[in-house]
Amino acid sequence: MIVNFETHASNERTFLSWVRTAVAIVGFGLAAARLGDRAVPAWSTYLLFGAGAAVVLIAWARMRHVRKRIDLAERLPDDDGPAEAFLLLLVIALFALLGSFAVHVAP
Numbered sequence: 491m492i493v494n495f496e497t498h499a500s501n502e503r504t505f506l507s508w509v510r511t512a513v514a515i516v517g518f519g520l521a522a523a524r525l526g527d528r529a530v531p532a533w534s535t536y537l538l539f540g541a542g543a544a545v546v547l548i549a550w551a552r553m554r555h556v557r558k559r560i561d562l563a564e565r566l567p568d569d570d571g572p573a574e575a576f577l578l579l580l581v582i583a584l585f586a587l588l589g590s591f592a593v594h595v596a597p
Contacts, residue, residue, distance in 0.1 A: 494560050501556050508549035508580065512587060516542040519591040526595070534594040541587035548583050552576035 492498065519538050523530045555572055 497560050498557065501553055501560065505549050505553035509546055511584070512542040512545040512549075515587055515591055519594045522595045530594060534590070537590040538587075538594045541583065541590040545580065545583045545587055548576060548579050552580060 516538055520535070523535075552573065555576060559570065559573070
C-alpha cells in the first residue's frame with residue numbers, strides 16, 4: 491500500500507478538477523464562437539488556448555509541490571507560502587481564462 495494514499499489521491503483529484511475546468515472553459519469557448527455568426531480573430535483563439543494551458547501548468551506545479559510536502563516525514567504547518575502562492579496564481583490564471591473566454595465569444 492502507498493503511504494498516505496488517501497492524501498495523494500485527494501491531491502490528484504484536485505489537480506484533475508483544475509484540468510477539467512480549464513478544458514471545459516476552452517471547449518465551451520471554441521464551441522460558442524463556432525455557433526456565432528461572426529468571424530473570430532485568430533489571436534483570441536490563441537489567447538484562449540494560452541490561458542487554458544497556463545491554468546493546467548500552474549495546477550500541475552501546485553500538485554507536484556503538494557506531493558513533495560505529503561511525502562515529507564515531519565509534520566508541517568498548513569499555511570505553506572508556496573502552496574498558497576500557487577493557489578493564488580491558479581485563481582488569477584482562471585480569471586484570465588474567463589476573460590479570454592469573454593473576449594473570444596463576445597460579439
